[in-house]
């Protein structure tokens with residue numbers, strides 16, 4: 001009751017904007033011990049039983065950390081989580097939003113504790129490959145090596161399946177590697193995990209696009225089960241006049257280019273924000289990643305605009321505890337320097353050959369009784385030009401294609417998992433989806 005949650009989990013701002021290393025620092029054992037002591041060991045732990053898609057045993061893990069028993073904490077974490085080094089860095093921590101402590105004070109720090117547990121486990125050599133004791137004679141092809149595909153692969157392999165993962169890119173990880181910036185997730189962590197997966201017997205076939213390099217028919221004939229986990233590769237575009245001008249890009253073109261450059265796959269980032277007036281259209285996480293990337297590339301200025309109204313500073317009454325709160329979120333990238341504006345609709349891009357600005361107009365939102373935005377109307381005489389010579393469109397993703405080639409069809413041995421099954425979401429949900437689908441496959445045809 002006397003201890004407060006630690007707010008300061010970031011490296012100093014001036015230092016971090018000058019490099020691409022993770023912005024968050026690893027908390028010390030002493031800090032984490034104190035933080036986990038804040039856990040009340042609730043009779044009904046919403047963090048574990050309601051919020052975490054993986055069902056992590058949060059109160060038990062917290063108790064083990066508070067007792068300084070990291071080996072036990074790691075054993076508990078491993079019960080449900082196969083990739084804690086990813087979630088402990090980039091999960092929005094649905095668990096913390098449902099923490100009972102969060103009702104009257106600040107929630108217990110759960111994500112940071114997970115990070116210290118898994119990093120301690122790797123350092124101490126406790127993270128070992130777990131190949132199956134017995135092969136079951138069945139084989140599965142996984143299409144896509146993002147979190148959903150990797151999660152399905154590990155679950156099936158540990159149950160005795162021979163697993164081959166086909167990935168169209170040169171590296172595994174999906175958006176973990178090519179979308180999410182290095183300053184949120186260090187890519188060497190994906191390589192570290194890959195070695196363990198391979199030692200468990202999972203086979204990766206890279207640079208292999210299903211439908212182009214390998215046919216879908218071949219997979220269906222050759223394997224007992226096929227898991228399609230290809231994500232949602234089609235980004236939502238903004239088809240307003242002037243869209244054809246130079247300097248307007250989908251957010252992922254920018255983020256992927258920078259990630260591939262840092263990985264040494266290409267010699268220079270294909271889109272460079274150095275000295276540019278950057279405008280990010282879309283106020284979500286992908287937009288925020290464009291902000292942090294532009295800052296590190298040396299942009300002259302960065303503005304992020306959003307058509308939705310500014311969310312409330314505190315949890316909205318439309319999302320009472322323990323729901324995931326609708327509220328204003330300020331990321332580490334936002335704090336690094338960017339102007340944020342809300343309730344602005346983009347009407348047309350301006351410029352000759354290259355973009356020079358965007359004409360925007362303010363919109364008013366009709367709100368539900370609980371304050372949820374329902375529909376918008378233009379506010380007359382509020383048009384203005386936002387100047388920009390580089391624009392990133394970060395407005396979400398359309399539901400994946402590929403259904404025509406490999407539809408969800410369990411009767412014919414084809415399952416879909418992750419974002420391509422449920423729409424663009426979160427890494428932790430993709431992991432849970434891959435695991436659930438794998439368990440379903442094993443239960444149906446594994447025996």
Ligand SMILES: Cc1cc2nc3c(=O)[nH]c(=O)nc-3n(C[C@H](O)[C@H](O)[C@H](O)COP(=O)(O)OP(=O)(O)OC[C@H]3O[C@@H](n4cnc5c(N)ncnc54)[C@H](O)[C@@H]3O)c2cc1C
Pocket residue numbers: 090091092143144145146147148149166167168169172173174175176179180184208209210211229230231232233252255285286289417418419420424425426427428430
């Ligand atoms: C910029 C950005 C930042 C994000 N930040 C966060 C965050 O901080 N926290 C969070 O929880 N979530 C975040 N997300 C969401 C998260 O990354 C996704 O929800 C998650 O990666 C989905 O996993 P997936 O395995 O379903 O798909 P993906 O990660 O998209 O993986 C799909 C894989 O399939 C491969 N593939 C596609 N087609 C084929 C084919 N025909 N043949 C072979 N391989 C194929 C792709 O190359 C890719 O590797 C972010 C998303 C974006 C775009």
